[in-house]
Amino acid sequence: MKTYILKIRRFDPERDTGPRWEFFSVNLDPGESLLDGFIRIKEQQDGTLTFRRSCAHGICGSCAVKVNGKNRLACQSLMKDLPDTVEIEPLHALNVIKDLVVDMDPFFEKNEKVLPYLINNEPPPGRERLQSPEDQGKILQAITCIMCGCCTSSCPIFWNDSEYLGPSALLKAARFILDTRDRAEKERLQRILGRDGLWRCHSIYNCVEVCPKEIDITGHLTGLKRLAVKKKLFRSK
Numbered sequence: 204m205k206t207y208i209l210k211i212r213r214f215d216p217e218r219d220t221g222p223r224w225e226f227f228s229v230n231l232d233p234g235e236s237l238l239d240g241f242i243r244i245k246e247q248q249d250g251t252l253t254f255r256r257s258c259a260h261g262i263c264g265s266c267a268v269k270v271n272g273k274n275r276l277a278c279q280s281l282m283k284d285l286p287d288t289v290e291i292e293p294l295h296a297l298n299v300i301k302d303l304v305v306d307m308d309p310f311f312e313k314n315e316k317v318l319p320y321l322i323n324n325e326p327p328p329g330r331e332r333l334q335s336p337e338d339q340g341k342i343l344q345a346i347t348c349i350m351c352g353c354c355t356s357s358c359p360i361f362w363n364d365s366e367y368l369g370p371s372a373l374l375k376a377a378r379f380i381l382d383t384r385d386r387a388e389k390e391r392l393q394r395i396l397g398r399d400g401l402w403r404c405h406s407i408y409n410c411v412e413v414c415p416k417e418i419d420i421t422g423h424l425t426g427l428k429r430l431a432v433k434k435k436l437f438r439s440k
Protein backbone atom coordinates (compact mmCIF):
# COMPACT_ATOMS: atom_id res chain seq x y z
CA MET A 204 0.00 0.00 0.00
CA LYS A 205 1.10 3.52 -0.72
CA THR A 206 -0.39 6.89 0.18
CA TYR A 207 -1.42 9.03 -2.77
CA ILE A 208 -2.78 12.54 -2.74
CA LEU A 209 -5.78 12.92 -5.05
CA LYS A 210 -6.41 16.60 -5.80
CA ILE A 211 -9.93 16.71 -7.18
CA ARG A 212 -11.68 19.66 -8.78
CA ARG A 213 -15.14 19.72 -7.26
CA PHE A 214 -18.33 21.61 -7.88
CA ASP A 215 -21.70 21.20 -6.25
CA PRO A 216 -24.27 23.46 -7.93
CA GLU A 217 -26.39 23.47 -4.76
CA ARG A 218 -23.52 24.66 -2.57
CA ASP A 219 -20.72 26.24 -4.58
CA THR A 220 -20.58 29.45 -6.58
CA GLY A 221 -17.64 28.05 -8.58
CA PRO A 222 -15.29 25.08 -8.73
CA ARG A 223 -12.91 24.37 -5.85
CA TRP A 224 -10.01 21.98 -5.26
CA GLU A 225 -10.12 19.38 -2.55
CA PHE A 226 -7.24 17.15 -1.45
CA PHE A 227 -7.73 13.54 -0.35
CA SER A 228 -5.05 11.30 1.11
CA VAL A 229 -5.79 7.73 -0.02
CA ASN A 230 -4.04 4.44 0.62
CA LEU A 231 -3.91 2.38 -2.56
CA ASP A 232 -2.02 -0.54 -3.92
CA PRO A 233 0.06 0.63 -6.92
CA GLY A 234 -1.77 -2.06 -8.93
CA GLU A 235 -5.12 -0.43 -8.20
CA SER A 236 -6.68 2.14 -10.48
CA LEU A 237 -7.59 5.77 -10.06
CA LEU A 238 -11.23 4.67 -10.13
CA ASP A 239 -10.48 2.48 -7.09
CA GLY A 240 -9.22 5.67 -5.45
CA PHE A 241 -12.50 7.50 -6.17
CA ILE A 242 -14.47 4.56 -4.76
CA ARG A 243 -12.26 4.44 -1.65
CA ILE A 244 -12.85 8.17 -1.05
CA LYS A 245 -16.60 7.82 -1.53
CA GLU A 246 -16.81 4.81 0.80
CA GLN A 247 -14.45 5.99 3.52
CA GLN A 248 -14.05 9.77 3.42
CA ASP A 249 -16.74 11.70 1.56
CA GLY A 250 -19.90 10.06 0.29
CA THR A 251 -20.79 13.16 -1.69
CA LEU A 252 -17.90 12.77 -4.18
CA THR A 253 -19.64 12.33 -7.52
CA PHE A 254 -18.23 10.50 -10.54
CA ARG A 255 -19.42 8.15 -13.27
CA ARG A 256 -18.43 4.55 -13.69
CA SER A 257 -19.94 1.29 -14.77
CA CYS A 258 -17.77 -1.51 -16.15
CA ALA A 259 -14.42 -0.67 -14.48
CA HIS A 260 -12.75 -2.45 -17.41
CA GLY A 261 -12.35 0.19 -20.13
CA ILE A 262 -15.46 -0.84 -22.02
CA CYS A 263 -18.35 1.49 -21.14
CA GLY A 264 -16.45 4.77 -21.50
CA SER A 265 -18.25 6.41 -18.58
CA CYS A 266 -15.28 7.15 -16.28
CA ALA A 267 -13.36 9.57 -18.53
CA VAL A 268 -11.77 12.45 -16.62
CA LYS A 269 -8.80 14.77 -17.00
CA VAL A 270 -5.79 13.40 -15.13
CA ASN A 271 -2.77 15.67 -14.69
CA GLY A 272 -3.93 17.65 -17.71
CA LYS A 273 -4.69 14.74 -20.02
CA ASN A 274 -8.01 12.99 -20.66
CA ARG A 275 -8.01 9.35 -19.63
CA LEU A 276 -10.22 6.58 -18.31
CA ALA A 277 -10.02 6.46 -14.52
CA CYS A 278 -10.49 2.69 -14.53
CA GLN A 279 -7.52 2.18 -16.86
CA SER A 280 -5.20 4.57 -15.05
CA LEU A 281 -3.12 2.46 -12.70
CA MET A 282 -1.61 4.17 -9.66
CA LYS A 283 1.82 2.69 -10.40
CA ASP A 284 1.89 4.78 -13.58
CA LEU A 285 0.89 8.01 -11.80
CA PRO A 286 2.87 10.39 -9.57
CA ASP A 287 2.28 10.56 -5.80
CA THR A 288 0.00 13.57 -6.25
CA VAL A 289 -2.63 13.29 -8.97
CA GLU A 290 -4.74 16.18 -10.19
CA ILE A 291 -8.20 15.18 -11.44
CA GLU A 292 -10.71 17.39 -13.23
CA PRO A 293 -13.94 16.80 -15.15
CA LEU A 294 -13.67 16.62 -18.94
CA HIS A 295 -13.02 20.05 -20.41
CA ALA A 296 -15.54 22.03 -22.50
CA LEU A 297 -18.59 20.09 -21.30
CA ASN A 298 -20.90 21.54 -18.64
CA VAL A 299 -20.23 20.19 -15.17
CA ILE A 300 -23.28 18.72 -13.47
CA LYS A 301 -21.49 17.86 -10.23
CA ASP A 302 -17.82 17.20 -9.36
CA LEU A 303 -16.47 14.88 -12.10
CA VAL A 304 -19.79 14.34 -13.86
CA VAL A 305 -20.31 16.37 -17.02
CA ASP A 306 -23.36 16.75 -19.22
CA MET A 307 -22.80 14.30 -22.09
CA ASP A 308 -26.12 15.02 -23.82
CA PRO A 309 -24.69 17.47 -26.41
CA PHE A 310 -21.92 14.94 -27.14
CA PHE A 311 -24.36 12.11 -27.82
CA GLU A 312 -26.66 14.40 -29.82
CA LYS A 313 -23.75 15.05 -32.20
CA ASN A 314 -23.25 11.32 -32.64
CA GLU A 315 -26.92 11.00 -33.53
CA LYS A 316 -26.48 13.59 -36.28
CA VAL A 317 -24.22 11.27 -38.31
CA LEU A 318 -26.75 8.40 -38.29
CA PRO A 319 -24.70 6.00 -36.15
CA TYR A 320 -26.21 2.75 -37.42
CA LEU A 321 -25.97 0.55 -40.50
CA ILE A 322 -28.30 1.65 -43.30
CA ASN A 323 -28.98 -0.82 -46.08
CA ASN A 324 -32.46 -1.33 -47.50
CA GLU A 325 -31.38 -4.01 -49.95
CA PRO A 326 -32.62 -7.49 -49.00
CA PRO A 327 -29.83 -9.41 -47.26
CA PRO A 328 -28.21 -12.03 -49.50
CA GLY A 329 -28.60 -14.79 -46.89
CA ARG A 330 -28.97 -15.03 -43.16
CA GLU A 331 -26.66 -12.07 -42.69
CA ARG A 332 -24.62 -9.50 -44.60
CA LEU A 333 -21.17 -11.05 -44.71
CA GLN A 334 -17.98 -9.07 -44.89
CA SER A 335 -14.52 -10.17 -46.05
CA PRO A 336 -11.65 -9.92 -43.55
CA GLU A 337 -10.15 -7.18 -45.77
CA ASP A 338 -13.35 -5.12 -45.65
CA GLN A 339 -13.66 -5.68 -41.92
CA GLY A 340 -10.08 -4.46 -41.57
CA LYS A 341 -11.17 -1.05 -42.87
CA ILE A 342 -13.36 -0.47 -39.81
CA LEU A 343 -11.42 -2.52 -37.29
CA GLN A 344 -10.06 0.50 -35.40
CA ALA A 345 -13.18 2.65 -35.61
CA ILE A 346 -15.47 -0.04 -34.16
CA THR A 347 -13.43 -0.13 -30.95
CA CYS A 348 -14.54 3.42 -30.04
CA ILE A 349 -16.28 3.37 -26.64
CA MET A 350 -17.60 6.95 -26.94
CA CYS A 351 -15.93 8.11 -23.73
CA GLY A 352 -15.62 11.69 -25.00
CA CYS A 353 -11.86 11.94 -24.30
CA CYS A 354 -11.20 12.95 -27.93
CA THR A 355 -13.88 15.58 -28.41
CA SER A 356 -13.20 17.15 -25.02
CA SER A 357 -9.48 17.48 -25.86
CA CYS A 358 -10.05 19.15 -29.25
CA PRO A 359 -9.24 22.91 -29.35
CA ILE A 360 -11.67 23.40 -32.22
CA PHE A 361 -14.47 22.07 -29.99
CA TRP A 362 -13.33 24.30 -27.11
CA ASN A 363 -14.01 27.33 -29.30
CA ASP A 364 -17.03 26.04 -31.22
CA SER A 365 -19.43 23.91 -29.23
CA GLU A 366 -21.43 23.30 -32.41
CA TYR A 367 -18.48 21.50 -34.05
CA LEU A 368 -19.37 17.83 -34.54
CA GLY A 369 -16.05 16.84 -33.01
CA PRO A 370 -13.72 13.87 -33.52
CA SER A 371 -15.97 11.29 -31.89
CA ALA A 372 -19.01 11.93 -34.10
CA LEU A 373 -16.84 12.26 -37.21
CA LEU A 374 -15.11 8.96 -36.39
CA LYS A 375 -18.54 7.38 -36.05
CA ALA A 376 -19.40 8.71 -39.51
CA ALA A 377 -16.18 7.21 -40.86
CA ARG A 378 -16.98 3.89 -39.20
CA PHE A 379 -20.18 3.57 -41.28
CA ILE A 380 -18.93 5.26 -44.46
CA LEU A 381 -16.05 2.77 -44.58
CA ASP A 382 -18.37 -0.15 -43.87
CA THR A 383 -18.88 -1.97 -47.18
CA ARG A 384 -22.31 -3.19 -46.02
CA ASP A 385 -23.65 0.34 -45.58
CA ARG A 386 -25.46 2.26 -48.33
CA ALA A 387 -25.81 5.76 -46.83
CA GLU A 388 -22.42 7.23 -47.75
CA LYS A 389 -23.90 10.21 -49.59
CA GLU A 390 -26.33 11.14 -46.83
CA ARG A 391 -23.66 10.87 -44.14
CA LEU A 392 -21.16 12.92 -46.13
CA GLN A 393 -23.79 15.64 -46.57
CA ARG A 394 -24.36 15.65 -42.82
CA ILE A 395 -20.68 16.02 -41.92
CA LEU A 396 -19.68 18.56 -44.54
CA GLY A 397 -21.60 21.52 -43.09
CA ARG A 398 -20.13 24.59 -41.41
CA ASP A 399 -19.50 22.77 -38.12
CA GLY A 400 -18.36 19.52 -39.64
CA LEU A 401 -15.35 17.77 -41.10
CA TRP A 402 -13.54 20.78 -42.54
CA ARG A 403 -13.25 22.35 -39.08
CA CYS A 404 -10.79 19.56 -38.21
CA HIS A 405 -7.28 21.05 -38.43
CA SER A 406 -5.46 17.76 -37.79
CA ILE A 407 -4.17 18.84 -34.37
CA TYR A 408 -3.91 15.20 -33.21
CA ASN A 409 -4.98 15.88 -29.59
CA CYS A 410 -7.73 13.32 -30.13
CA VAL A 411 -5.26 10.62 -31.15
CA GLU A 412 -3.05 11.39 -28.18
CA VAL A 413 -5.81 10.83 -25.61
CA CYS A 414 -7.85 8.02 -27.20
CA PRO A 415 -7.81 5.12 -24.69
CA LYS A 416 -8.30 2.68 -27.56
CA GLU A 417 -5.39 4.16 -29.56
CA ILE A 418 -7.55 4.83 -32.59
CA ASP A 419 -5.96 6.95 -35.31
CA ILE A 420 -8.93 9.34 -35.31
CA THR A 421 -7.16 12.07 -37.28
CA GLY A 422 -6.16 9.48 -39.88
CA HIS A 423 -9.80 8.45 -40.29
CA LEU A 424 -10.87 12.09 -40.63
CA THR A 425 -8.15 12.70 -43.20
CA GLY A 426 -9.50 9.70 -45.13
CA LEU A 427 -12.96 11.26 -45.07
CA LYS A 428 -11.56 14.57 -46.37
CA ARG A 429 -9.85 12.73 -49.24
CA LEU A 430 -13.10 10.94 -50.07
CA ALA A 431 -15.04 14.23 -50.05
CA VAL A 432 -12.49 15.86 -52.38
CA LYS A 433 -12.55 12.84 -54.69
CA LYS A 434 -16.32 13.20 -54.91
CA LYS A 435 -16.01 16.98 -55.32
CA LEU A 436 -18.04 17.55 -52.15
CA PHE A 437 -16.66 20.56 -50.33
CA ARG A 438 -19.26 22.08 -48.07
CA SER A 439 -22.95 21.41 -47.63
CA LYS A 440 -25.40 23.85 -46.02
Ligand code: FES
Nearest residue numbers: 259261264266278
Ligand atom coordinates in the same frame (compact mmCIF):
# COMPACT_ATOMS: atom_id res chain seq x y z
S1 FES B 1 -15.83 2.39 -15.90
FE1 FES B 1 -16.25 1.67 -17.90
S2 FES B 1 -14.64 2.49 -19.07
FE2 FES B 1 -14.11 3.03 -17.06
